[in-house]
Amino acid sequence: MEMHATEEQQIESFKKWWKENASSVITGILLGVAVLFGAKSWFAYQERAAENASNIYTTLMNALSNGQESLVNEQAGVLISDFSSTPYAPLAALALAKLKLEQGELQAAHAQLQWALDHAGSEVIGHTARLRLARVMMAEGNLDAAEALTAHVAGDEGGFASMYAELRGDIHLARGDAASARAQYEHALAALTTESPGRQLLQLKYDSTVPAAGTGDTQ
Numbered sequence: 001m002e003m004h005a006t007e008e009q010q011i012e013s014f015k016k017w018w019k020e021n022a023s024s025v026i027t028g029i030l031l032g033v034a035v036l037f038g039a040k041s042w043f044a045y046q047e048r049a050a051e052n053a054s055n056i057y058t059t060l061m062n063a064l065s066n067g068q069e070s071l072v073n074e075q076a077g078v079l080i081s082d083f084s085s086t087p088y089a090p091l092a093a094l095a096l097a098k099l100k101l102e103q104g105e106l107q108a109a110h111a112q113l114q115w116a117l118d119h120a121g122s123e124v125i126g127h128t129a130r131l132r133l134a135r136v137m138m139a140e141g142n143l144d145a146a147e148a149l150t151a152h153v154a155g156d157e158g159g160f161a162s163m164y165a166e167l168r169g170d171i172h173l174a175r176g177d178a179a180s181a182r183a184q185y186e187h188a189l190a191a192l193t194t195e196s197p198g199r200q201l202l203q204l205k206y207d208s209t210v211p212a213a214g215t216g217d218t219q
Contacts, residue, residue, distance in 0.1 A: 053083040057091060064095055072099050080115070090116040090125050097132065110136050127153075127160045134167055138174060147171050162191035166202055173209065182209035 056075050063071035072095065079092035097112035113133035120126035130149060137146035150164055150171075169184030185206035192199050 050086055053079060053086040053088040056083070057088040060092055060095060064099065069099060072096065084119065087121045087125070090119045090121065090129065093119070094125070094129060094132070101136070106136055106140055110140070131160070131163055131167060138171065143171055143174055162188040162196075162202075165191065166205070169205065173205075178209040178211075182206060185209065
């Protein structure tokens with residue numbers, strides 16, 4: 001009997017609790033379901049956006065290869081304006097900068113490379129944009145800005161170490177400091193294997209800074 005009474009009391013207690021809290025419980029469940037479906041919708045949207053951006057980027061690269069300049073500009077503009085949160089947007093800016101350089105538009109290339117650097121979603125894109133931007137700055141005659149951009153770069157080891165060293169060597173050489181340029185070229189060569197692409201050109205740069213026998217460096 002006592003057990004039966006206890007069960008009845010528990011049922012009555014639950015009925016009372018449910019009457020007082022049913023609305024908040026149901027609201028919580030509905031909110032949970034809404035969040036769940038909202039999250040699924042968001043991920044589905046992100047997936048569709050990434051797929052669309054990928055297709056646009058493919059079209060852009062094909063247009064770049066085929067010399068379709070107007071289509072490159074169009075597709076790059078769509079990626080940068082409408083898909084800026086995807087990794088394809090900074091890649092589009094890099095491609096557009098390449099086109100602008102080929103057209104001799106340094107200022108436009110500078111702007112695109114700066115955008116790619118500011119929105120780089122990976123170290124690879126960031127380093128690539130920074131290196132190219134520094135070379136555009138050199139072409140603009142702004143050696144100080146190019147040097148500052150690459151002076152204290154975190155993580156310029158690994159595959160980019162040689163590129164940064166070569167760039168710094170080029171900046172020193174442009175200033176007429178052959179000794180400092182040679183030191184940077186030496187670092188760049190040390191970071192490459194004997195089969196690395198570009199090593200031959202880098203070796204020529206290094207050799208050009210080596211003073212002839214009996215002469216000193218010219219500063």
